[in-house]
Amino acid sequence: MNQPNIYEPIRATVEEVIQETPTIKTVVVVPEKPFSFLAGQFAFLTVPGVGEAPFTPSSPPSRKEKTDFTVMKTGKVTEAIHRLKSGDQVGLRGPYGRAYPLKDFEGREVLLVGGGVGLAPLRSLFYALMEQVEKYNRILFCCGAKTPDDYLYKDEVFTEWQSLCACQRLNFRLTVDKKDENWQYQEGVVTCTLDNIDFDVSTAVAAVCGPPIMMKFTTVKLLQLGFRDENIYLSMERKMYCGVGHCRHCLIGTRFVCKDGPVLTFAEIKNEPDAWA
Ligand SMILES: Cc1cc2nc3c(=O)[nH]c(=O)nc-3n(C[C@H](O)[C@H](O)[C@H](O)COP(=O)(O)OP(=O)(O)OC[C@H]3O[C@@H](n4cnc5c(N)ncnc54)[C@H](O)[C@@H]3O)c2cc1C
Numbered sequence: 001m002n003q004p005n006i007y008e009p010i011r012a013t014v015e016e017v018i019q020e021t022p023t024i025k026t027v028v029v030v031p032e033k034p035f036s037f038l039a040g041q042f043a044f045l046t047v048p049g050v051g052e053a054p055f056t057p058s059s060p061p062s063r064k065e066k067t068d069f070t071v072m073k074t075g076k077v078t079e080a081i082h083r084l085k086s087g088d089q090v091g092l093r094g095p096y097g098r099a100y101p102l103k104d105f106e107g108r109e110v111l112l113v114g115g116g117v118g119l120a121p122l123r124s125l126f127y128a129l130m131e132q133v134e135k136y137n138r139i140l141f142c143c144g145a146k147t148p149d150d151y152l153y154k155d156e157v158f159t160e161w162q163s164l165c166a167c168q169r170l171n172f173r174l175t176v177d178k179k180d181e182n183w184q185y186q187e188g189v190v191t192c193t194l195d196n197i198d199f200d201v202s203t204a205v206a207a208v209c210g211p212p213i214m215m216k217f218t219t220v221k222l223l224q225l226g227f228r229d230e231n232i233y234l235s236m237e238r239k240m241y242c243g244v245g246h247c248r249h250c251l252i253g254t255r256f257v258c259k260d261g262p263v264l265t266f267a268e269i270k271n272e273p274d275a276w277a
């Protein structure tokens with residue numbers, strides 16, 4: 001019997017393309033075959049004739065019929081993704097990698113800290129948490145962006161999610177590096193939202209995603225607050241080719257970001273000099 005080709009993508013049709021910010025779009029794709037993932041895992045999106053790149057789905061993992069990818073334009077593949085229109089065909093392979101260990105989060109306070117396009121995996125995690133919100137002690141979602149216009153998911157962040165705060169277990173802190181006259185929340189980099197957190201830091205868990213510099217300084221702040229190394233979950237990114245532990249392009253020390261991650265704890269990477277590269 002022929003072995004299945006692990007690199008062969010399934011076909012998916014673009015249903016919708018949402019312009020989130022001047023440089024970031026969310027592409028909603030409908031796979032031809034069942035595709036499911038857990039919050040934190042990633043998949044490769046292929047643009048025929050251009051190439052493929054890894055992205056973490058940003059939609060609720062329980063929504064099986066279509067999957068969202070929130071993509072920042074940085075180069076060849078992401079520019080091609082930004083040119084997609086509804087009805088276009090793409091390829092999808094995955095999911096790959098280690099998800100957030102939600103079982104371990106149960107009964108604990110959960111902090112999400114996201115910056116810029118780093119909100120993408122945290123949106124998926126947030127929806128997964130909210131589906132079983134009674135299992136977690138409290139959830140605090142801290143979001144940052146450069147300016148109000150750079151916020152992803154504006155309808156959700158500023159309206160829908162705020163209305164969920166009636167639930168005692170959930171709160172948000174929103175900040176921008178530079179506010180405008182309509183901004184009603186904090187001003188400053190995302191670490192400023194971590195002041196005065198009244199969590200039990202000996203047991204609380206934190207999921208952090210954003211540019212490397214943001215993850216580094218957020219981790220430093222969490223450690224100062226007393227969070228434990230093993231309770232800080234970081235969404236790591238590296239250049240990837242295979243996604244399945246063959247090509248060795250994604251190594252951080254001895255760990256494969258594609259297989260052992262992309263969600264790695266600070267305890268797992270803290271001794272690696274190139275961790276924040
Ligand atoms: C597990 C994982 C999940 C990701 N999730 C998302 C996501 O949800 N949304 C999103 O917008 N992006 C995400 N990325 C990053 C995304 O894969 C890259 O932006 C993409 O591969 C760039 O491809 P390109 O052909 O457009 O750019 P290229 O032409 O390949 O590169 C353009 C520039 O980006 C740099 N670059 C490319 N890939 C990476 C990378 N992985 N890490 C750091 N720098 C890189 C290159 O060095 C170069 O400077 C993720 C990456 C990984 C590994």
Ligand code: FES
Pocket residue numbers: 239240241242243244245246247248249250251256257258259
């Ligand atoms: S991407 Fe090839 S080993 Fe990780």
